[in-house]
Structure formats: C-alpha cells, structure tokens
Amino acid sequence: MGEFVRLEVDGGIGTIRLERPPVNAINGQVTAELAVAAQEAAERSDVRAVILYGGEKTFCGGADVKEMVTRSYVEMRSFGAKLQNTVAAVAAIPKPVVAAITGYALGGGLELAMGADYRIAGDNVKVGQPEILLGIIPGAGGTQRLARLIGPSKAKDLVFTGRFVKAEEALSLGLVDQLVAPDDVYSAAQKWAGQFVNGPAVALAQAKAAIDGGLDMDLASGLKLETQLFTSLWATEDQTTGMTSFVENGPGKATFEGK
Structure with missing residues (x-):
C-alpha cells in the first residue's frame, strides 16, 4: 500500500x-x-x-x-x-x-x-x-x-x-x-x-488482448491475432467449463474459477 x-x-x-x-x-x-x-x-x-x-x-x-x-x-x-x-x-x-x-x-x-x-x-x-x-x-x-x-x-x-x-x-x-x-x-x-467477477477470466483477457492489439494492426494482421487467441482458449478450463455447461444446462449457467 x-x-x-x-x-x-x-x-x-x-x-x-x-x-x-x-x-x-x-x-x-x-x-x-x-x-x-x-x-x-x-x-x-x-x-x-x-x-x-x-x-x-x-x-x-x-x-x-x-x-x-x-x-x-x-x-x-x-x-x-x-x-x-x-x-x-x-x-x-x-x-x-x-x-x-x-x-x-x-x-x-x-x-x-x-x-x-x-x-x-x-x-x-x-x-x-x-x-x-x-x-x-x-x-x-x-x-x-x-x-x-x-x-x-x-x-x-x-x-x-x-x-x-x-x-x-x-x-x-x-x-x-x-x-x-x-x-x-x-x-x-x-x-x-x-459482471466479470464470476466470468471466464482467461477468455476475458484474450478478448481484451485481441481488441487492443488489433487496434495497432491492419485488418489482416488483426484477424490473424484474433484467430490465434480464439484457438488458444481450447487449452483452457474456461472453454471446457463454458461449453460443457452450455450443452448440459443452457446459456449463461456456467461458473468459472478463473483458471
């Protein structure tokens, strides 16, 4: 402090x-x-x-x-x-x-x-x-x-x-x-x-990185960055938790642990 x-x-x-x-x-x-x-x-x-x-x-x-x-x-x-x-x-x-x-x-x-x-x-x-x-x-x-x-x-x-x-x-x-x-x-x-306390922390970080990073690039480079960050989420618990919950319980029911 x-x-x-x-x-x-x-x-x-x-x-x-x-x-x-x-x-x-x-x-x-x-x-x-x-x-x-x-x-x-x-x-x-x-x-x-x-x-x-x-x-x-x-x-x-x-x-x-x-x-x-x-x-x-x-x-x-x-x-x-x-x-x-x-x-x-x-x-x-x-x-x-x-x-x-x-x-x-x-x-x-x-x-x-x-x-x-x-x-x-x-x-x-x-x-x-x-x-x-x-x-x-x-x-x-x-x-x-x-x-x-x-x-x-x-x-x-x-x-x-x-x-x-x-x-x-x-x-x-x-x-x-x-x-x-x-x-x-x-x-x-x-x-x-x-709104974000119980949200998908890793996905939120990647969303921010994609938007902010893309502003400093041309469109083609920004789209490439988006694809990289999008696919990287398949190695996270955010994606597993979110999609599994959607299939089993419907949208908006997932509880994320921020891992």
Missing part, C-alpha cells in the same frame, strides 16, 4: 484508489505507486475486475504542475517516460478496467481514465486536455489514445484549445461511456465490474 495510491480488494473487485488531496495531482511518487498497484492488480488471482477511483470529489486534476515547473529537460524526459509507462501498465491489466470519474479528469487524469476499458462519470464532471494552456502538449498518451477514442479531428479540437468538456458533451464525443448521478459513480462502477 502506497502513501497516495492503494489497491483495495473486495469480492473479486480491485479498486485502485488515488488519495492525494485536494485533486489527486500526479507527481513522481503517485506515478510510481500507480505502477505498483497496476502490476499487483494484474497479478492477483483474487482480482477479477478493476476500478480506477479518485474519491467522491474528484478523479484526478492532472500532473502536479508545481513539481513539473522546476524540472529540467532531462528530468522531464525521465518523468514523462515513467508516467506514460504507468498509464500503459494500467491499460495492459489483463482484466476489465473501469474508471469511476468524479469532479474533474484533466490532463494526466484524463489520460489515466483513457487507459481504462470503460468510463463511468458523474453528470457534473468536466474533462479535458488543457496542457496547451501551459505551453506544452499531453505526454501520457493523450495525443494517441484520445485520437483513437474519439477520432483525430475531435481530438485536435480538444488538444489545440485545451477547453474543458462538460459531462453531456463528453458522453456524445465518446470520452465517457455512461453518466450517472455524482453520488452513484462508484456504485455504478462496482455494478459494471461485478
């Missing part, structure tokens, strides 16, 4: 909780602790799905500008690489990951949320990539994941202007996937993650 980031596990759901008041600003220590929490969530067999959460007031206000302004070029090259690698580690967790967004998700905070597979937000949130207003650009995957998520033209609008996006526009753009009342954000994330 870190000072600012911890992994809490309850009923098969692992919550990676940011707790650095007042806005969970990301500094070097938060970056390191996030990387550790992501690795632990990836490796623990009792974690079947993951929630990223910053608490009731705000998800993450972005990188700690007060710390960054004193860094040299060489120091920022190192920090930037570590932050980008940490978001990539979150994105690479081989389990369903949902970001539970309250308050603000700005700059590095939005980049962290984009590392999740699904985003649930309060209907009063504001999100954005305001780095341009500081004379810089997004550096933790924002120029890449944002363009893949909402398309290059809309991504350029947000990155070029640095404007804050309110909840309804964020939903229409595809920046978030679901809006709920602010007090219901975490419970809605628990409900989404809970």
Whole structure:
C-alpha cells in the first residue's frame, strides 16, 4: 500500500484508489505507486475486475504542475517516460478496467481514465486536455489514445484549445461511456465490474488482448491475432467449463474459477 495510491480488494473487485488531496495531482511518487498497484492488480488471482477511483470529489486534476515547473529537460524526459509507462501498465491489466470519474479528469487524469476499458462519470464532471494552456502538449498518451477514442479531428479540437468538456458533451464525443448521478459513480462502477467477477477470466483477457492489439494492426494482421487467441482458449478450463455447461444446462449457467 502506497502513501497516495492503494489497491483495495473486495469480492473479486480491485479498486485502485488515488488519495492525494485536494485533486489527486500526479507527481513522481503517485506515478510510481500507480505502477505498483497496476502490476499487483494484474497479478492477483483474487482480482477479477478493476476500478480506477479518485474519491467522491474528484478523479484526478492532472500532473502536479508545481513539481513539473522546476524540472529540467532531462528530468522531464525521465518523468514523462515513467508516467506514460504507468498509464500503459494500467491499460495492459489483463482484466476489465473501469474508471469511476468524479469532479474533474484533466490532463494526466484524463489520460489515466483513457487507459481504462470503460468510463463511468458523474453528470457534473468536466474533462479535458488543457496542457496547451501551459505551453506544452499531453505526454501520457493523450495525443494517441484520445485520437483513437474519439477520432483525430475531435481530438485536435480538444488538444489545440485545451477547453474543458462538460459531462453531456463528453458522453456524445465518446470520452465517457455512461453518466450517472455524482453520488452513484462508484456504485455504478462496482455494478459494471461485478459482471466479470464470476466470468471466464482467461477468455476475458484474450478478448481484451485481441481488441487492443488489433487496434495497432491492419485488418489482416488483426484477424490473424484474433484467430490465434480464439484457438488458444481450447487449452483452457474456461472453454471446457463454458461449453460443457452450455450443452448440459443452457446459456449463461456456467461458473468459472478463473483458471
């Protein structure tokens, strides 16, 4: 358990909780602790799905500008690489990951949320990539994941202007996937993650690998990857359990052990 980031596990759901008041600003220590929490969530067999959460007031206000302004070029090259690698580690967790967004998700905070597979937000949130207003650009995957998520033209609008996006526009753009009342954000994330607690863990990991890996390939290569991952499941208990249960009991009756 870190000072600012911890992994809490309850009923098969692992919550990676940011707790650095007042806005969970990301500094070097938060970056390191996030990387550790992501690795632990990836490796623990009792974690079947993951929630990223910053608490009731705000998800993450972005990188700690007060710390960054004193860094040299060489120091920022190192920090930037570590932050980008940490978001990539979150994105690479081989389990369903949902970001539970309250308050603000700005700059590095939005980049962290984009590392999740699904985003649930309060209907009063504001999100954005305001780095341009500081004379810089997004550096933790924002120029890449944002363009893949909402398309290059809309991504350029947000990155070029640095404007804050309110909840309804964020939903229409595809920046978030679901809006709920602010007090219901975490419970809605628990409900989404809970769908997978008793699901086929290996098959879910392969599904995620196929979708995410395929996005970086041409169609033919993506289809080849899909075939490889699809057929590999015949060497797992997920496939045996799921198909046997279907034949004997009908669809949706299998109980998976995550092996």
